[in-house]
Amino acid sequence: SKAKLFDEKTDTRTSFKDVAGLEGAKEEVEEIVDFLRNPDKYTSLGGKIPKGALLVGPPGTGKTLLAKAVAGEAKVPFFSLSGSDFVEMFVGVGASRVRDLFKQAKDKSPAIIFIDEIDAIGRARGKNNFTGSNDERENTLNQLLTEMDGFGTNTNVIVLAATNRADVLDKALMRAGRFDRQIYVDLPDIRERKEIFEVHLRPIKTAETLDLDFLARQTPGFSGADIANVCNEAALIAARKEKKAVTKQDFLDAVDRIVGGLEKKNKIIT
Ligand code: ATP
Numbered sequence: 001s002k003a004k005l006f007d008e009k010t011d012t013r014t015s016f017k018d019v020a021g022l023e024g025a026k027e028e029v030e031e032i033v034d035f036l037r038n039p040d041k042y043t044s045l046g047g048k049i050p051k052g053a054l055l056v057g058p059p060g061t062g063k064t065l066l067a068k069a070v071a072g073e074a075k076v077p078f079f080s081l082s083g084s085d086f087v088e089m090f091v092g093v094g095a096s097r098v099r100d101l102f103k104q105a106k107d108k109s110p111a112i113i114f115i116d117e118i119d120a121i122g123r124a125r126g127k128n129n130f131t132g133s134n135d136e137r138e139n140t141l142n143q144l145l146t147e148m149d150g151f152g153t154n155t156n157v158i159v160l161a162a163t164n165r166a167d168v169l170d171k172a173l174m175r176a177g178r179f180d181r182q183i184y185v186d187l188p189d190i191r192e193r194k195e196i197f198e199v200h201l202r203p204i205k206t207a208e209t210l211d212l213d214f215l216a217r218q219t220p221g222f223s224g225a226d227i228a229n230v231c232n233e234a235a236l237i238a239a240r241k242e243k244k245a246v247t248k249q250d251f252l253d254a255v256d257r258i259v260g261g262l263e264k265k266n267k268i269i270t
Pocket of ligand 1: 018019020021022058059060061062063064065066116162164196199223224225226228
């Protein structure tokens with residue numbers, strides 16, 4: 001549905017303040033914000049503004065968040081679709097969805113297009129490791145390449161795509177004038193985990209001043225999404241116990257619960 005593809009009102013509100021850590025990635029996307037805001041500044045000397053960038057990193061590390069923050073900071077509409085949406089599509093639908101998406105974005109330009117899980121459509125061609133029809137996937141990929149090549153120099157639509165498997169992507173996607181920039185979004189280190197806790201504790205009513213260094217130490221290997229989950233879970237645990245505010249112990253219980261969930265997930269995979 002159109003509503004799912006484009007939600008201008010809610011999506012332009014994300015800002016860099018919502019993204020903790022990821023200093024290097026933020027610096028790189030700040031340049032994209034400036035391309036969207038002041039395109040003439042960059043094209044005045046004959047340069048071409050990049051059409052796309054690939055956000056590469058493990059699940060839950062903030063790739064979608066960062067893409068939304070780019071749109072929010074540049075105050076431009078955010079159009080998105082997920083590669084996995086195409087998995088069960090009928091022939092021809094994928095390509096026409098891509099065409100439609102680019103048309104909408106061009107009509108509203110400057111704009112950001114975000115393609116999550118691009119590996120679902122962008123796997124190297126000729127490798128049949130796609131759940132749906134391989135022809136359909138190739139048609140969708142070809143349409144994406146056609147659209148990006150067809151951008152005029154003054155279109156001012158930038159396509160951000162996310163993947164945790166850059167290695168399986170068709171090299172054609174990375175060619176100059178397509179996704180020729182790669183931005184790495186890694187799991188947070190201890191300092192970044194502390195900052196992510198700070199962001200996600202904002203709406204939480206806590207009973208005591210929490211030692212965020214301690215929480216960061218308790219959560220090695222956690223992604224930003226896991227930490228967001230911990231904060232939410234802690235609030236639910238405390239509320240279930242009819243508490244008036246969330247305590248350190250609730251956070252520790254939440255960490256245990258998330259660790260348990262992660263262990264289960266890993267067992268299913270291996
Ligand atoms: P996936 O690869 O699974 O799609 P992703 O990298 O796109 O994951 P997001 O969807 O952006 O991850 O992250 C999920 C949620 O986790 C965010 O909405 C946010 O609440 C939280 N989160 C992740 N990373 C960060 C971060 N660096 N700072 C603050 N919150 C974060």
